[in-house]
Amino acid sequence: MAYRKRQRNTRKYWFLILLIALIICAPFVYKYLTNKDGDVNNFISSIIKPGESTVETLEVGFNDYLESPGVSYNLYSEAPKVKGLYVNASAVSSKERFNTLIDIANTTEVNAFVIDVKNDSGRITFDMDNPQSDEINAEVKYMKDINVVMDRLYENDIYPIARIVAFKDPWSSKKITDLAIKNKDGSLWMYDKVSWLNPYNKDTWDYVLNVAKKAAEVGFKEIQFDYIRFEATRSLNNADFGVDAENKTRMEVISEFVAYAMKELEPYNVKVSADVFGTIITSKVDAKAIGQDYLDMAEKLDVICPMVYPSHYGKGFFGIPRDKHSDLYPYETILGSMTASNEKYKELNGKKAAIVRPWLQAFTASYLRKPNYKSYGPEEIRAQIQATYDAGLEEWILWHAGSKYNKDALLKEQ
Structure with missing residues (x-):
């Protein structure tokens, strides 16, 4: 009996403690539930909005606690009429140089950057968590935080284009030799000490496109393939491209790669462009x-982006005197090449085709022997842009390997 009496006393004791605790905590609980405004409905409505399901509300609530970019990557649902600059990855990695380029975009007509993602050496310029490129240590990571880079581009209304060098790749071709162009004795084929990936090998296609997909995932709105071709040398005639090359021409296999790339990248909602020789x-x-x-x-x-740099033609093109190099005639060269493009397009008989966006020369071709070149300043650059417009085109990109541009060649932002 004494034991049961002690049990009853103990229960009374703990009941009193619980009651006192509830009395003390009640004001704080009420204040929290009323969202500090004395209205329970305000708190509930902050969680579940009228007309929304509980599941949708929970998703919104969780997102509030996640880090998210400060800009909307849906900004470019439609691509602008591109007036762009080539920007190498080292320029992006330099705060001062990148700020200078962004200032050019903010104060002139420039609205797009073509940024190296896979460069001429076959190196990938940011950490993209790609197992195949990780395995061969292809990443250089010039852009230490690609999300910060993309945010800056979007915040400044700069259309982001990823430059991906496709088949010229001295890094990957040496690391994954099965993907490389070979000599008939099985050794690596090289031209000017540079080895290439084999365009006839569909595993090569997938390697290149995996890089392109990663670029799209981080926010690039256009994938631009460069070196989407074979090297311009007769020594390729002695190369071994494998059994797939027996029944397909080089033009056929490049066109097949383009079709495959378009299909593979379609789910990523990006534009796809390619650089081509102007002479083709x-x-x-x-x-x-x-x-x-x-x-x-x-x-x-x-x-489609024809590279029609005046320095890349010879003498006597497009009505230029036969004893004068085309580099001396920037306006005439661009107008002539783009007029030729217009004429070529007529063969399509009105079929839908790619926008023509030429690469223009923003560098001095001092490698040409005098008097075959001239200094390319604002006047020469502007002449090429005007020739593009006079040919009826609306888009262009400037190329300078060092990504150094003269603002005086560009119209001020309106």
């Missing part, structure tokens, strides 16, 4: 040698 517009010999069929590629791509 009018030269069937050049087109066959490097594998670029201008019209066939144009029918598949969103944008």
Whole structure:
């Protein structure tokens, strides 16, 4: 009996403690539930909005606690009329240089940057968590935090284009030799001490496109393939491309890669562009040698970017005197090449085709022997832009390997 009496006393004791605790805590609980405004409905409505399901509300609530970019990556649902600059990855890695380039975009007509993602050496310029490139240590990580870079581009209304060098790749071709162009004795094929990936090998396609997909995932709105071709040399005639090369021309395999890339990248909602030699517009010999069929590629791509630098032509092109190099005539060279493009497009008979966006020369070609070149300043650059417009085109990109541009060549932002 004494034991049961002690039990009853103990229960009374703990009941009193619980009651006292509830009395003490009640004001704080009420204040929390009323959201500090004395209205329970305000608190509830802050969690569940009228007309929304509980599941949707919970998703919103959790997102409030997650880190999210400060800008909307849906900004470019439609691509602008690109007036762009090539920007190498080292320029992005330098705070001072990147700020200078952004200032150019903010104060002039420039609205796009073409940024190296996979460069001429085959190196990838940011950490993209790609097992295949990780395995061969292809990443250099010039851009230490790609999300910060993308945020800055979007915050400044700069359309982001990823430059991906496709088949010229001395790094990956040496690390994954099965993907490389070989000599007939099995050794690596090289030109000017540079080895290339084999465009006939579909595993090569997937390697390149995995990089492109990662670029799209971080926010690039256009994938631009460079060196989407074969090297321009007769020594390729002695190379071994494998059994797939027996029944396909170089132009056919490059066109097939373009079609495959378009299909693979379609779910990523990006534009796809490609750089091509300017000479293939009018030269069937050049087109066959490097594998670029201008019209066939144009029918598949969103944008085609002929590299029509005046320094890359010789003497006597486009009505230029036969004893004068085209580098001395920036306006005439661009107008002539883009007029030739317009004429070539007529063969499509109105079929939908890629936007033509030429690469223009923003560098001085001092490697040409005098008197075959001139200094390219604001006047020469502006002449090329005007020639582009006079040919009826609306887009262009400037190339300077060091990403150094003169603002005086560009119109002020309106």
